[in-house]
Amino acid sequence: MALTRILLSLAVLSAAVLAVPERAVAQTRGAEICDGDEIEWSAPALANALSHGSLQWAPFGPTEWGWETYLPLIQQELGTGCAPGSPRFARALADFQYARGLPATGWFDPATFQVFRGLWQERRPFIMERVRQQPCPDPPPLYQLGYLVESEEHADRLTRLLRRDVLAAYRLMVAAAREEVPEVAADRELLQIFSGFRDPEADAARCAAQGNCDGLRRAVCSPHRTGTAVDLYVGQLAGLGVDNTSPASRLHMSRTPTYRWLVANAHRFGFVPYVYEPWHWEWVSPTGGYAAAAAP
Secondary structure, eight states: OHHHHHHHHHHHHHHHHHHHHHHHHHHHTTOOOSSTTHHHHHHHHHHHHHHHHHOEEOTTSSOEEOSGGGHHHHHHHHTOOOOTTSHHHHHHHHHHHHHTTSOOOOOOOHHHHHHHHHHHHHTOHHHHHHHTTOOOOOOOOGGGEEEOOGGGBOTTSOOOEEEHHHHHHHHHHHHHHHHHOHHHHHOTTTTOEEEOOOOHHHHHHHHHHHTOOSSSSOOSSOGGGGTOEEEEOOOOOTTSOTTOOSHHHHHHHHTSHHHHHHHHHGGGGTEEEETTEEEEEEEOOTTSOTTOOOOO
16 A cells, blocks of 8 residues: 555645646647546556656667656647646547557657657658668769858857758758747757767768777668758757767756757758657658759
């Protein structure tokens, strides 16, 4: 009984902590009802409230605790802004599981996450070409690349070039973010680019020298060679780099209003995320491929 009371207390605390962003989303989504079907979905809601911050698992190799880092993308996929400890979230998760042939428990688990991850990866045409074992593409010709202006470059790691059509889409996205997100409007550093087009030979030499060509921290065949991938400054944990991949660093970034706005809105401008790196976004052309010709 004592253990049950402790678990219930933790669930209530978790729900309270997550209630503020939930209420904010509810206002923009027409007052989404998050506590409906409470009796039917109370068990998975409780399980999700607990595992959200305590699940020990290794979705990308190293051990992580909890799945809050991935919550914004999961909520976006499920079409709900409700907290993970709510009945509405559990029901939406069960609907997702059922639609994809998984046990419709409403409980978050690593198997369900792998399905989410697969969907997100499928939206990255560059990655899907590599999965189909297509050759690593050549970089675009120089005339298709445009220069960033100084205010668009992050001082931590200057970059100069991006494909022209991608640069135009990026500028539209930043302008919208400054209008819609007070945090971005107040801090011009946010959404600056710290990595855009990267010359393939220089990139390969760098990853070999640093010994980080592991496909997570740096790929041998990187989408940055296409001039369609951008690493955006979304904030950083004190003492850590803008692209630090530790669980604490990525969790911090996923909590920022800037990142959450990108998750909900970047698709309006043709950008899709890489789940492991909150800062990494790839532009997808209107035809769905990364190799579409850029405007001269």
